[in-house]
Amino acid sequence: MADITNVSTTTKQVIAEVERAVVGKRALLEMMMASVLAGGHLLLEDFPGLGKTLIARSFAKALGLEFKRIQFTPDLLPGDITGGYIFNRVKNKFELRKGPLFANIVLADEINRASPKTQSALLEAMQEGQVTIEGESLPLPEPFLVLATQNPIEYEGTFPLPEAQLDRFMLKLTVGYPNLDEEKLILRRRRERKQDEVPLREITKAQQLLELREAVENIHVDADLENYIASLVHATRVDRRVAVGASPRGSLAFLKMARANAALEGRDFITPDDIKRYATPVLGHRVILQPEYWMARTVTDDVIRDSVAKTPVPVIK
Numbered sequence: 001m002a003d004i005t006n007v008s009t010t011t012k013q014v015i016a017e018v019e020r021a022v023v024g025k026r027a028l029l030e031m032m033m034a035s036v037l038a039g040g041h042l043l044l045e046d047f048p049g050l051g052k053t054l055i056a057r058s059f060a061k062a063l064g065l066e067f068k069r070i071q072f073t074p075d076l077l078p079g080d081i082t083g084g085y086i087f088n089r090v091k092n093k094f095e096l097r098k099g100p101l102f103a104n105i106v107l108a109d110e111i112n113r114a115s116p117k118t119q120s121a122l123l124e125a126m127q128e129g130q131v132t133i134e135g136e137s138l139p140l141p142e143p144f145l146v147l148a149t150q151n152p153i154e155y156e157g158t159f160p161l162p163e164a165q166l167d168r169f170m171l172k173l174t175v176g177y178p179n180l181d182e183e184k185l186i187l188r189r190r191r192e193r194k195q196d197e198v199p200l201r202e203i204t205k206a207q208q209l210l211e212l213r214e215a216v217e218n219i220h221v222d223a224d225l226e227n228y229i230a231s232l233v234h235a236t237r238v239d240r241r242v243a244v245g246a247s248p249r250g251s252l253a254f255l256k257m258a259r260a261n262a263a264l265e266g267r268d269f270i271t272p273d274d275i276k277r278y279a280t281p282v283l284g285h286r287v288i289l290q291p292e293y294w295m296a297r298t299v300t301d302d303v304i305r306d307s308v309a310k311t312p313v314p315v316i317k
Contacts, residue, residue: 003215004215004218004219004263004266004267004268005266006212006215007037007212007215007216007263007264007266008263008264008265008266010203010204010208010212011033011037011212011263011264012264013203014033014059014062014063014203014204015029015030015033017058017062017200017201017203018055018058018059018062018200020198020200021054021058021198021200022051022054022055022058023178023182023185023186023189024178024179024182024185025051025055025175025176028055028173028175028176029055030261030264031171031173031278031281032055032059032171032173033059033264034257034260034261034263034264035170035171035257035260036059036063036143036145036209037212037213037216037260037263037264038170038213038216038253038256038257038259038260039143039145039213039256040145040169040170040171040253040256040257041126041145041146041147041148041168041169041170042145042146042147042148042169042170042171042172042173043111043148043149043150043166043169043171043172043173043285044147044148044149044150044172044173044174044175045149045150045151045152045172045173045174046149046151046152046174046175046176047151047152048151050175050176050177051175052107052109052149052175053069053107053109053149055175056069056105056107056147057069057107058198058200059105060104060105061200061202062200062201062202062203062204063104063105063202063203063204063206063209064202064203064204064205064206064208064209065103065104065105065143065206065209066103066104066105066141067103067104067105067106067107068100068101068102068103068105068106068107069100069106069107069109070100070101070106070107070108070109071109071110072108072109072110072111072112072113072114072118073110073113073114074113074114074115074159076113076114076115076118077117077118078117078118078120078121079099079133080099080118081099081100081101081118081121081122082099082101082121082125082131082132082133083096083097083098083099083101083102083131083133084096084097084099084133084134085097085133085134096133096138099131101122101125101131101140102140102141103141103144104141104142104143104144104145104206105145105147106125106144106145106146106147107147107148107149108122108146108147108148108149109148109149110149110150110151111148111149111150111161112150112151112158112159112160112161113158113159114159115159116159116162119159119161119162119165122146122165123164123165123168125140125144125146126146126165126168126169127168129142129144141206142206142210143206143209143210143213146169148169163244163288166285166286167247167249167250167285167286168249169285170253170256170257170282171253171257171278171281171282172281172284172285173281212263215263216259216260216263217259218268219259219262219263219267219268219269219270220268220269220270221255221258221259221269221270222269222270222314224314225258225270225271225272225275225314226255227314228272228275228311228312228313228314229251229254229255229258229275230251231311231312232254232275232279232307232308232311233245233246233248233250233251233254233283235306235307235310235311236250236283236286236287236303236304236307239303239306239307240290241289241290241293241299241302241303242287242288242289242290242303243288243289243290243291244287244288245286245287246282246283246286246287247286249286250282250283250286253278253282254275254278254282257274257278257281257282258270258274258275258278259274261274261277261278262274272313272314276308276313279304279307279308280301280304283304283307284300284301284304287300287303287304289303
């Protein structure tokens, strides 16, 4: 079994390898790597062309995991992603043809374009780690991670994700535009390598990643910090601007992400900063505002910022 030093070294190698393809997104890549360690699904909400697919494919390659991409459309059926039984005329019997969900990392591109029926099939895979075909439950490969994307400005022809499904995503992240120097570096790297594809090395394998996850489970969490997490989440439920606050699943996401962040930094204990760093990614999609605030884009961030500011930070010896 891996120790914390091994977890930190390996994950930093993975991030460094992904950075050969993805320019200037160190903080984002660290959060995504921490989520992979914590075993949580990711929702990337940002504009087209910012490298969401590239990031997902690069992580899969560096982690040595099988990668599949599903382009979600309104006519996509549950069987298109789960697979189904096909009749083989040569063998005169039905055979299972597995769908693209049977992979380690699944990129659900523009997830909000699929119908609720298809989204519910993905929901089972995310929550239970299995799919049901013809009444039979089939386990998905381990590890299994859904990385979904959606466009924040395009609502025509989309089906907003229900709160129950949003809650299944451990983090909601944005990629953001590169700055001027980073964009110049993107152009220079593309010109120098003379091809679109960036060849990446495999740093880990699936089994090694599972061992890294086991090591994260041994990171110490002080009782005062557990109380801090609970208080932080509770603060979102009593804010007058909030209709529905974060669920206990949000508290568990804080715990898992704080441990994973500590492991990335080579520590076998968590600190308040490990928790505060993930306040917006963990809570942003779990807080449902009162109707009068729905059109104001910044209110959710204000609620989270106020919750962090009002919650007393424990002093850990």
